[in-house]
Amino acid sequence: TTLPALPAPGTPSGLDTASLTGLKRVAQYYVVTAFLALLIGVLIGPLQALNYAGIDAYPAVARIPLLRNIIGSYYQGLTLHGVLNALVFTQFFTSGWLLYLPLRALDVRPSLNFAWFTYWMMLVGLLTAAVPLLRNDATVLYTFYPPMEASPVFYIGAAVMVAASLLVAGQVILAWIGWKRTHPGQVTPVVAYMGVATWLMWVIAALGLVTEVVGLLIPWSLGLTAGVDPLLARTLFWWTGHPIVYFWLLPAYVSWYAFLPRQAGGRLASEGLARLAFALFLVFSVPVGLHHQYADPNISSAWKTIHMFLTFLVAVPSLLTAFSVAAALEDAAHARGGRGVLGWVRFLNWRDASMTGQVLAMVSFIFGGAGGIVNASYAFAPIVHNTAWIPGHFHITVGTATTLSFMAITFWLVPHLTGKRLQSPRLALPSVWLWFAGMMLFAVGMHWQGLAGVPRRSHLSAASQGVYDAMQIAVPRALTGISGVVLLIAALLYFWVLLRTLLSPRMDDPEATAIPTSDAISPSSPTLAGASALVRRTEPLLALAGAALLLTLLVYLPVIGPMIAAYQAVPGHRLW
Ligand code: HAS
Numbered sequence: 039t040t041l042p043a044l045p046a047p048g049t050p051s052g053l054d055t056a057s058l059t060g061l062k063r064v065a066q067y068y069v070v071t072a073f074l075a076l077l078i079g080v081l082i083g084p085l086q087a088l089n090y091a092g093i094d095a096y097p098a099v100a101r102i103p104l105l106r107n108i109i110g111s112y113y114q115g116l117t118l119h120g121v122l123n124a125l126v127f128t129q130f131f132t133s134g135w136l137l138y139l140p141l142r143a144l145d146v147r148p149s150l151n152f153a154w155f156t157y158w159m160m161l162v163g164l165l166t167a168a169v170p171l172l173r174n175d176a177t178v179l180y181t182f183y184p185p186m187e188a189s190p191v192f193y194i195g196a197a198v199m200v201a202a203s204l205l206v207a208g209q210v211i212l213a214w215i216g217w218k219r220t221h222p223g224q225v226t227p228v229v230a231y232m233g234v235a236t237w238l239m240w241v242i243a244a245l246g247l248v249t250e251v252v253g254l255l256i257p258w259s260l261g262l263t264a265g266v267d268p269l270l271a272r273t274l275f276w277w278t279g280h281p282i283v284y285f286w287l288l289p290a291y292v293s294w295y296a297f298l299p300r301q302a303g304g305r306l307a308s309e310g311l312a313r314l315a316f317a318l319f320l321v322f323s324v325p326v327g328l329h330h331q332y333a334d335p336n337i338s339s340a341w342k343t344i345h346m347f348l349t350f351l352v353a354v355p356s357l358l359t360a361f362s363v364a365a366a367l368e369d370a371a372h373a374r375g376g377r378g379v380l381g382w383v384r385f386l387n388w389r390d391a392s393m394t395g396q397v398l399a400m401v402s403f404i405f406g407g408a409g410g411i412v413n414a415s416y417a418f419a420p421i422v423h424n425t426a427w428i429p430g431h432f433h434i435t436v437g438t439a440t441t442l443s444f445m446a447i448t449f450w451l452v453p454h455l456t457g458k459r460l461q462s463p464r465l466a467l468p469s470v471w472l473w474f475a476g477m478m479l480f481a482v483g484m485h486w487q488g489l490a491g492v493p494r495r496s497h498l499s500a501a502s503q504g505v506y507d508a509m510q511i512a513v514p515r516a517l518t519g520i521s522g523v524v525l526l527i528a529a530l531l532y533f534w535v536l537l538r539t540l541l542s543p544r545m546d547d548p549e550a551t552a553i554p555t556s557d558a559i560s561p562s563s564p565t566l567a568g569a570s571a572l573v574r575r576t577e578p579l580l581a582l583a584g585a586a587l588l589l590t591l592l593v594y595l596p597v598i599g600p601m602i603a604a605y606q607a608v609p610g611h612r613l614w
């Protein structure tokens with residue numbers, strides 16, 4: 039049998055009403071699926087937080103028949119939590135968000151059949167991977183390091199999901215290339231620029247994971263090969279695993295640059311700087327993965343050091359973003375009468391839950407980013423690696439900078455996509471404040487425990503408590519436990535608002551809630567001829583992607599080559 043031919047990805051012929059409505063519907067499906075995954079993933083989190091408070095909730099969970107099957111052990115729950123939150127939620131949200139926005143900004147009519155095809159393919163991938171996850175046949179945590187071995191069905195489902203995201207990338211990138219052909223001499227609109235740069239980055243980033251899963255893990259789990267090389271697999275994993283964090287972050291940056299200033303009552307500071315930040319992410323996101331492998335043997339410290347310096351370099355566009363977005367917020371507060379070095383902060387539109395959630399997400403990222411620089415430092419890494427410090431770090435990056443931003447975005451995006459009005463708006467504001475407060479408590483508790491030497495990924499509430507009592511960490515343990523309760527309340531409030539909104543009747547024309555596109559203090563000329571040198575040099579995204587690929591190969595081939603030459607086939611293990 040032959041597979042049906044894929045529909046063509048789209049034509050640059052302008053979005054008419056019917057295709058706009060259709061596009062909104064696809065985006066809505068992606069976003070709602072994302073938040074369903076988050077709902078399940080987040081409900082498991084408090085159990086883990088209690089674990090880090092020394093309270094073992096799992097014997098009680100095991101008494102509830104339905105839960106016994108899906109959270110059969112600490113590690114099955116932790117796998118579901120990591121996969122659903124970090125991998126599924128983010129990928130589905132971004133596939134809707136960064137499909138819709140660039141096509142809309144370019145005014146390109148997409149093939150809706152193709153868009154639906156990728157949605158259903160991603161969903162099939164997810165449901166396929168869910169079967170072994172729920173049957174305890176894939177309790178390998180969200181990083182699935184071999185020699186821990188899962189059912190092949192898990193790896194196949196994950197591969198289908200990632201492949202679907204690459205098709206979304208392809209649809210957006212091809213639409214942009216088509217737009218460039220029909221708009222010679224024009225500068226890509228900034229929102230489309232950011233979207234296309236993110237997708238190009240993801241395509242290069244995904245090469246490592248695709249090679250690992252298709253080349254090593256699937257044949258191995260099917261029994262076609264006797265074993266797998268754990269070091270090579272980890273290295274390919276982190277080729278993708280680091281830049282995937284920017285695939286989670288950049289969709290939030292799109293909003294911080296393009297929409298948040300308007301929501302705050304101000305303007306984007308500089309279009310050119312926004313483009314520069316995304317161009318730098320495109321080039322420098324991928325060639326840094328060894329900062330997750332400082333402790334791995336058989337990789338020379340020279341290469342680890344090179345990846346460390348490149349990591350410091352990829353922090354630069356985030357620092358650019360910090361100053362650029364702070365300037366935009368200050369501009370907004372000034373327009374509202376705010377004055378003073380920091381006094382302006384009070385004048386932001388703190389009644390608006392969408393703005394507030396995103397600003398709080400940004401505040402959390404100041405600490406998350408600072409912690410990241412510590413992790414990246416070869417000399418500090420041995421102190422924090424594999425300790426509770428690391429989950430502390432990533433709950434204020436992906437768990438807040440990303441998640442709280444996405445949550446806050448839905449307060450306008452869902453009404454915009456559906457024509458429904460935000461329900462229970464008075465609960466929206468406390469939901470984002472509680473999420474922020476809960477995650478800050480969590481971060482203090484977990485970073486602190488990590489410094490005391492408490493390991494991550496450890497069912498330590500079931501372990502003998504003597505050693506933990508001797509550490510004198512009662513305060514951070516209590517903070518972590520309390521944070522789990524605060525976060526549970528925050529999540530329940532947020533999902534109440536979201537579900538009520540989704541289930542309410544359609545009231546308006548969806549365009550009644552407009553996309554809050556910001557003007558810029560320094561806009562860019564729409565034509566390349568009139569644009570600044572910065573805009574002209576950052577415009578050729580395909581050339582930048584080529585440079586990114588080249589740099590990545592340059593810093594990875596000398597690391598991977600010797601591993602292939604000395605391939606160690608290790609048989610699989612099942613631990614839980
Ligand atoms: Fe990370 C581990 C280094 C960023 C996520 N990271 C992780 C893991 C995850 C993760 C999930 O070098 C765990 C993986 C695992 O399971 O093993 N990380 C970094 C560095 C950065 C960084 C250098 N991480 C992120 C982001 C993530 C994320 C973003 C998700 C979204 N990370 C590491 C390292 C490890 C690691 C090591 C391995 C650790 C180990 O030993 O295992 C940088 O990209 C950070 C740069 C960020 C900044 C901050 C800029 C601030 C901004 C906000 C400004 C705020 C304003 C508000 C303007 C420099 C943009 C003003 C408001 C007012 C009201 C005034």
Ligand code: HEM
Pocket residue numbers: 080081083084085086087090116117119120121123124127179180181429433436437438441493494495496497521522525526529
């Ligand atoms: C791991 C709690 C929300 C992503 C953990 C751990 C705790 C925790 C205590 C560490 C477990 C361990 O190392 O043994 C919570 C709570 C949440 C929450 C209380 C909110 C109710 C989130 C969100 C995300 C996220 C929103 C991402 C979008 C992760 C990931 C892991 C993790 C990727 C690592 C799993 C692993 O090590 O394999 N969570 N979390 N969490 N969490 Fe969360």
Ligand code: CU
Pocket residue numbers: 279280281283327329330
């Ligand atoms: Cu990293």
